[in-house]
Amino acid sequence: MKVQFALVGNPNSGKTSTFNQLTGAKQTVGNWPGVTVERKSGKYKKDKHIVIQDLPGIYSLSPYTPEEVISRNYLQEAAIDTVLNIVDGTNLERNLYLTLQLLEMGLPLVVAINMSDLLKKKGIQLNTDKLSYGLGVPVVKISALKQQGIDKMINAAKQSAKQHSDVVRYDSRLESALSEIGRVLPTELSEEKRRWLAIKLFEKDTLIAEMLQLSDTQKKEVAETIAIAEMIFKESSDAILVNERYAFIEGLLSLAVIREADQRLSISDKIDHVLTHRVLALPLFAFFMWLIYYLSIQTVGTLGTDWVNDVLFGSWIPDILDRAMQQWHVAQWLQAMIQDGIVAGVGAVLGFLPQIFVLFFCLAILEDCGYMARIAFVMDRLFRKFGLSGKSFIPMLIATGCGVPGVMASRTIENQKDRRLTVMVTTFMPCSAKLPIIALISGAFFPGRTWVAPSAYFIGMGAIILSGIVLKKTALFAGDPAPFIMELPAYHMPQLTSVLKSACDRGIAFVKKAGTIIFVACIVIWFASSYDFTLTRVAEEQSILAFAGRAAAPLFAPLGWGTWRGTVATITGLVAKENVIGTFGILYGQTGAVSESGNEIWQLLRNDYTAVAAYSFLIFNLLCAPCFAAIGAIHREMGDSKWTWLAIGYQCGLAYCASFIVYQLGHVIFEGGHLTIVTCIAFLVLCLMIFALVKKPSRKMQGPIQVIGG
Structure with a gap:
């Protein structure tokens, strides 16, 4: 007969570490039905008949966040034998507030005081017998980090199974x-x-x-x-x-x-005096995030990515498949689809995996040691002015490496509206896949002008800030004033098993959810660029893709680059932004990647586009919907197809308007173009965008931040 235990506790109370100690590797991870909040369940490693359900970290059972609603509904409806309430022993007053709400529900309850090993260091003596008497339920001391008291907690849970807790009485x-x-x-x-x-x-x-x-x-x-x-x-x-x-x-x-009467500052308090200092906090945070970015994108993660791209999917797997298909006499079209479509597409996605793993590993360390809570506190004051949560900054910074982990990192934002807003704007940051486009446009059309390449980053950041100001004034994202409450836990050494488990879970989610979309898309793109409508193998200029490019080209004519080649390059860029460069190389008669100097393709591009049109092309590809992998991540985090399409529509709409304004006005100002009705429309669109920025919001912004120290 199976026994169901539910783990409930505040964020940063050590609940997840306790769950990992209880279940080991015997865990399943997924989302609660209809929402993006993650659920975990697993079997107790010492007794397979005991199933542990890890509920989302919450501060109360009031229905203010998706996590609170989910946890309360589960506690109400599920057949739970015992609730294991994990309490941070270094912050008892705050954590016991949730304990009282669990007692009010009359649930079978065991209170586990975690981080009990830190109590003595903080000068706190806790009498668990008196605490148990006052609460009317068993109370045990545990240390998830040092694996102490875990078995005692489970034994107490077995004895308390199905026994309703005493009723708490008030005034x-x-x-x-x-x-x-x-x-x-x-x-x-x-x-x-x-x-x-x-x-x-x-x-x-x-x-x-x-x-x-x-x-x-x-x-x-x-x-x-x-x-x-x-x-x-x-x-x-x-x-x-x-x-x-x-x-x-x-x-x-x-x-x-x-x-104890000793009022000396704890080590955690002394660290906070530096890390949350009004002047030093931002530079220190910038250094830490630069270090993480350097390790994951530039050094350690890149080593793995280079090996996966150049060795695993660059030679090993293609060579093995080539020999196998030759031996099995596989049809040429199927060989091309497998090698040029499936292997190349999936390989490009999995090539990001080493970087993503290192990045998530580093972020998990910051989360586990208690630093991430400080980041939200530091950044909230700045981002609140633009209608964004303080936690929105981290996904945006991560997105400079890759949009997929940037979007996935938004799940740390508790408020659903802020989380969705962050998902919508995060991919405006120029990721590493957009760098070749920036380099091509700046080198071909603006040689010697060093401001062009950096301007791409300012455009991305500007789009995020301006979007935050405008979208927060709409009914979809405006909300009633609400204080931002955060827990600042004591710093502690991160647990290696928890950090590795977190990084692995996120990496697997990336492969499963985002990678599958690329898999299908690459087959479609390969087929469309290789065959015509009679299903005859043709050159790319005569393919279905070229036909589609010519059909869609008039849509981009007002942006200055309405040729079928530019249109096709933008379309293929939806699969992966690097495809823009490869597509230009093929369509302009250049095979393979663009040469280092790029003189040949640069001249051909200059024959088709003016400098302003090229900059318009750059802006559109920077701001429009990201690659299919990032769109898959957006769908996963939104948890709803309508919201996903809304995000894509907003990104493409903003990209079109920005590119439209830049070309139409830039063509007149810098290239001596004539004023036309289209130019007037572009000026009108600019005025409407400025009005959206300066108009007063329909509702007040969120209230001031409230910090609960640990």
């Missing part, structure tokens, strides 16, 4: 109000269930109110009871509950905790 006036509300609820409900629902109705939980479907009379009785309580306490109902919970916790800790 008698509040209890009277809860009793009155409980009488309104259906009588067939258990006492524990009625009390919990009464608490939720008292704090005006809209999801619970909708679920209960109370009559108008019942709603009126509940509202009257709440109004009387608010009059007595002179506080709002939700504030009454918050105060009562913290008052209970304060009394409990005065009973069970003894703190």
